[in-house]
Amino acid sequence: MQLILASTSPRRRELLALLGIPFECYAPAFEEQPLPGLTPVQQVRRFAQEKARSIARQYPEHLVLGSDTVIECDGRMMGKPVDLAEARSMLTTLAGRDHLVHTAVALCCVSRCFDQVEVATATVNMKGDRGERIERYVATGESLGKAGAYSIQGVGGALVESVQGDYLGVVGLPLRLVGKLLAGVGLLVPVDLDALYREKPYPNWTRFTSD
Numbered sequence: 581m582q583l584i585l586a587s588t589s590p591r592r593r594e595l596l597a598l599l600g601i602p603f604e605c606y607a608p609a610f611e612e613q614p615l616p617g618l619t620p621v622q623q624v625r626r627f628a629q630e631k632a633r634s635i636a637r638q639y640p641e642h643l644v645l646g647s648d649t650v651i652e653c654d655g656r657m658m659g660k661p662v663d664l665a666e667a668r669s670m671l672t673t674l675a676g677r678d679h680l681v682h683t684a685v686a687l688c689c690v691s692r693c694f695d696q697v698e699v700a701t702a703t704v705n706m707k708g709d710r711g712e713r714i715e716r717y718v719a720t721g722e723s724l725g726k727a728g729a730y731s732i733q734g735v736g737g738a739l740v741e742s743v744q745g746d747y748l749g750v751v752g753l754p755l756r757l758v759g760k761l762l763a764g765v766g767l768l769v770p771v772d773l774d775a776l777y778r779e780k781p782y783p784n785w786t787r788f789t790s791d
Contacts, residue, residue: 581689581767586635586646591733595753596645598781600770601762608646609634614659620652621682621699628684629697640690643765649752651728652680658728667723668714671739674728676708681728683749687761694765700754702745704732713739737784747780747788 583603585596593605608631614623632646651658653674661667681704686697707713722736723729730736732743733751746754755776759769780786 581765582639582642583762583767584635584639584642584644586631586644589752591751592647592753595748595751595755595782596758598771598776599755599759599762601767603645606635606638608632612648614657620650620655620657620680621684621701623657624648624650624682624684625686625697625699628686629688629695632686632688632697633695636688636690643687643689643694643762643767645758645761646686646688647683647753649681649683649727649749652682653677653728660725660727661723661729664718664721664723667729668718670729671706671714671718671723672710674706674730675710675714675739676706678703678705679728680704681745681750683752683754685754685757685761687765689765692765696761696764698757698761700746700749700757702743702747702749704743704750705741707739707741732788733783733785737787740788743788747785748782751782 585603585605586608588607610630612627627648628646632644636644681702682699684699688695722731722734748754759773
């Protein structure tokens with residue numbers, strides 16, 4: 581059964597490749613527009629599922645994996661900054677406190693009537709300084725296009741104090757959850773996930789606690 585990743589994200593492509601399963605990548609035909617009244621977890625489940633479904637409809641015999649990540653702070657969803665000023669504001673809000681990172685993974689196969697989505701949530705604690713460190717980071721431009729205005733696997737990892745939960749979920753694709761969903765449709769992961777999580781072969785992974 582051919583696996584398709586419904587994403588153009590380089591980091592999700594890199595993470596999925598760690599499982600040793602052949603796959604193809606296609607851009608999902610779905611816009612991530614939040615619906616009023618949904619919680620952050622409900623939003624991220626919908627985003628991941630609709631991404632997967634948009635590709636599954638085109639390739640009904642294939643297994644399609646979709647994923648999405650959102651940040652929740654004070655019960656509200658924090659998206660991607662539109663510019664550096666908004667990035668600075670987001671990082672200042674997050675500094676010195678915890679926030680939640682929800683990553684949903686959806687798996688669809690039309691011909692097998694399979695359509696499932698689950699969410700992995702991690703708690704991220706940010707360092708407390710709100711001044712020069714944030715200014716230096718914003719100046720790198722890495723904040724743009726990143727939920728919450730930081731990239732934990734990049735330079736933005738220096739802003740993070742600790743992670744409780746799956747580090748890869750914060751990056752964008754929790755591989756333990758992916759492996760569980762794939763096993764549910766009979767597609768077994770050929771690599772040892774426990775060993776992978778011990779070795780932590782991804783940028784900044786060894787710096788943070790991970791399930």
